[in-house]
Amino acid sequence: xxxxxxxxxxxxxxxxxxxxxVTRATLVAYANASGDQNPIHQDESFARSVGLPDVIAxxxxxxxxxxxxxxxxxxxxxxxxxxxxxxxxxxVVPVSRDTLVSYADASGDQNPIHQDEAFARSVGLPDVIAxxxxxxxxxxxxxxxxxxxxxxxxxxxxxxxxxxVVPVSGNELVxxxxxxxxxxxxxxxxxxxxxxxxxxxxxxxxxxxxxxD
Numbered sequence: 001x002x003x004x005x006x007x008x009x010x011x012x013x014x015x016x017x018x019x020x021x022v023t024r025a026t027l028v029a030y031a032n033a034s035g036d037q038n039p040i041h042q043d044e045s046f047a048r049s050v051g052l053p054d055v056i057a058x059x060x061x062x063x064x065x066x067x068x069x070x071x072x073x074x075x076x077x078x079x080x081x082x083x084x085x086x087x088x089x090x091x092v093v094p095v096s097r098d099t100l101v102s103y104a105d106a107s108g109d110q111n112p113i114h115q116d117e118a119f120a121r122s123v124g125l126p127d128v129i130a131x132x133x134x135x136x137x138x139x140x141x142x143x144x145x146x147x148x149x150x151x152x153x154x155x156x157x158x159x160x161x162x163x164x165v166v167p168v169s170g171n172e173l174v175x176x177x178x179x180x181x182x183x184x185x186x187x188x189x190x191x192x193x194x195x196x197x198x199x200x201x202x203x204x205x206x207x208x209x210x211x212x213d
Contacts, residue, residue: 015073020065030061034213038148059146060212093138095130096170103134130164139195142175143208155209162202173197187212
């Protein structure tokens, strides 16, 4: 296909719609090519066992399919100099008092501000708060689930901006990610994460770098 000239492009032009078929065979082929053999993409029983409605496509297959539509429209994949996306639905991560007890036992962090409401209030906190490292880990888990393998996360950094308050009724984190850079040569994808609780950001400058095939 001939490259599309700039003179033929205007603000408001529509690309597509283009229908991209995907089958179970597509997912098997992508898994073999990428090395991402996470069973949620091939094993229906496993996918349902972890709360999914059925087998799901790899996130990077979906990203690549979208990118291919743009490349076809431009006439040359080399003309695509930036391509970004975001998770279409934020991921909600529940947290309860039991979550904090389990995390304290696993991590060894038995600071009473994470379990004793009276103590937490005595030091000026509104209630029991989640461990900062639990909050960071919860956000990181969203990225690893998206990437398909925790080993693919090569960098993860953030700063704590506000504690997550956990009343008796529990609370929840809302994690939203945006892919803001894809390095085709190294296979590295940079993801910016926004993590909020009750509408307020609890992690700042939260950035993950993921290595994909």
